[in-house]
Amino acid sequence: MKASVFLYPWDVDGDPEAAGRVAGLGVRQVTLAAAYHSTRALTPRHPGHRIVTAEHAAVLYPPDTRWEGRELRPYAAGDWAPGDAYGAAAAALADAGLEVHTWVVLAHNSRLGAERPDTSVVNAYGDRYPWAPCIAQPATRAYLVELAAEAAVRPGARGTELESLGWYGLQHLHAHDKTGGVGLGDAGSYLMSLCFCPVCREGYGEQGLDADALAASVREALEPLWRGAPDGGGGWAGVERLLGGAKAAATRAWRDETARTLQETAVRAVRAAAPEGFQVLLHADPVTYHVGANVGVDPAHILSVADGVVVPCAGGTGLLAPFAEQGRAGAVLAANFTVVSGMGGRPGTLAADAAEARSRGASELRLYHAGLASDGDLSLVREELSRLRTRAPEVTSSAPPRTINTGR
Template sequence: MNAAIWAHPWDIIDEGSEAVAERLLDIGITEVNLATTMHSVQTLNPHNPERKTFFADASAYFQPDESRYGELVPDVNETMGDADWLAEIANGLETTPVSLNSWTVPFHSSKQGRRHPQTTLENPFGDSLVWGLCPSNPDVREYGTALVAELADRGDVDGIEMELADFQYGTGYGWHHQEFFTRLGGLGEFLFGLCFCEHCQANAREAGIDVETARESARNGLEMRFEGGISHRTDVAGWLAEHPSLARYVGTRKAVVTDLFDEFAEQMGALPFGYYLKMGGLGDDRMGVEHSWKHGLDLDALSEPLDYVTVLAYHSDPTVVRDDVRTARSLIDVPVNVGLLAGHPIVDSRASLVAQAEAAAEAGAEKLSFYGYGVVPERNIEWIRAAIDAAARI
């Protein structure tokens, strides 16, 4: 079974591309998914020889050709400065058997959102959600397609894998020190992040939808949840069925994302196009791949522009990993890979990671991708070796 690993550029730069490649090949990994544009992050880097933590605003790890872009231009990482880490890493891996994929996160950018609030998602109360750019916005669409085209034209990577190039979800997967002392639950999260920017509203009106009624339903639902008028366990699909204008409003988002992905695929040319299926929630609020529509994803329609998907199955229970892979295979007609988090808080032993890899292989995953090279301890690297070996025997 093929295996890949996600990596941040600073870890490869600090250890050296050839040394990292040698280490990865030794444990059975032949692909690196390298962060080329990413959200804001602080990482703990247990085996990095130069630094044990790294802070980064949402930024790009290459030098963009600014003439290719419009209103939005990639923000170069401040620590990288005038260097081009993508080019350096690609050059270092060129003489090795390790291939390089671009891990591209285009629209989850608080830095872009703060600088260009008119391009962000706008919740039902009119608040700008600065962590997320809205894919209905023409400037955002232009930015995403220009970014993909530049990455393809540079010739540094063997494929492009994208994450959160959609309507994202809820409260944005964490925003610094959040102070949320109301349990939103699945419905509250969904409604909180539902975009009502001018472009989303225009799309809905063009489809004949009563936008004001839809928005009022979303606001009322949130206010009822704030005050405990509806349960945090309320089923989202069931609640939407009782609010048909809002349900139709939500449905218009699928065409927006599908059309955008068609544009991405055209810009990539012959490069493989992969996408990460990422759903949120914990415990009773956990959501599986079947909830991808909450991101505006129409998995059936996306079988055309995509070459494969990777299910981010970050779950402690191997049976949930298995179910996510099986569900994805039933919903989309492209190869399904699986992403496994090889560290805290998901796995705490070699055996637990092995069990997850085995479950994914039994469910039909075609490739294992592990998160991540620089952020897990040395011992976990060896756990990854064991997981790959175990999956290969399935």
């Protein structure tokens, strides 16, 4: 199975040994951040620093003139990724014999929300989510599509992985986050992620819903949860129990269509800008109403649009099956495992986990995250990848669920 590790440019730039160290893991590919959200990242081996604070969402290369006169445009990085940080890191990795693909984060941008609050998702209570641009707004959609095309197709890149190309909602690892005091569950989180900006209000109207009445229904449905009542059960059935079947279906119809058309438009824009054979993957969850970095998609639809998907497998490999069941020849189905033990990952079981993923249809591996991992974690990754190359390990039963905090 082809394996790729995630990296930030600051993991490589200024460290002359970084590219060779990554190549020595036994991977063939690196997925290198070209546009990324704010973060605070550990760099345990870098000769010049140990902590990098990326203060806001930014492109990690010099943006070109296409943005002149545009209402929304990407932010340049600060001293955490100066100049063409992406380009310098990509060149070093390519010189080490690694294939470089871009990693592009799209609808996740707290600075945009702070400076342009009108672009943000607004919940049924009127609270704005500054980290979550509303993907229904025309100006936001145009910005995301253009950003996808520019950030994905960097010089020398052989492909891209598009993250957050869809709805973002309540769930977000924010600074000193204090939102876990009430167990909203899957259903409550969906209701708290519904957007009521002016464009979405019109969209609900197109589905036969009065936006004010819908917002009132959402607040009414959530009220028992604030008082500690059970969340109504998991899955879509839980949403229907809280909101009612007809209203739930209408909200989902609006949101699903909005996400689908954005994904189609963005992938077309990337392909138009890219050379022949350029690979386009989405970080995806096979449940359309799910939100976040791994956007909810319809498996049949997305595999007709993109070359494949990157699927979160940190908590198990169950999300692979809906994509594998499509039987789409040539589609990439990459199982994404966390290999940072301090973040809940299990690098020492990678060979067995990979074998299980392969049995469920995975064709490739993604390993999160080579720059954040300790030396011990990387040593285990190297050993486990060697095992995969030399013999097929026994497929073990699914491991107990793990608590993973990638902070992606």
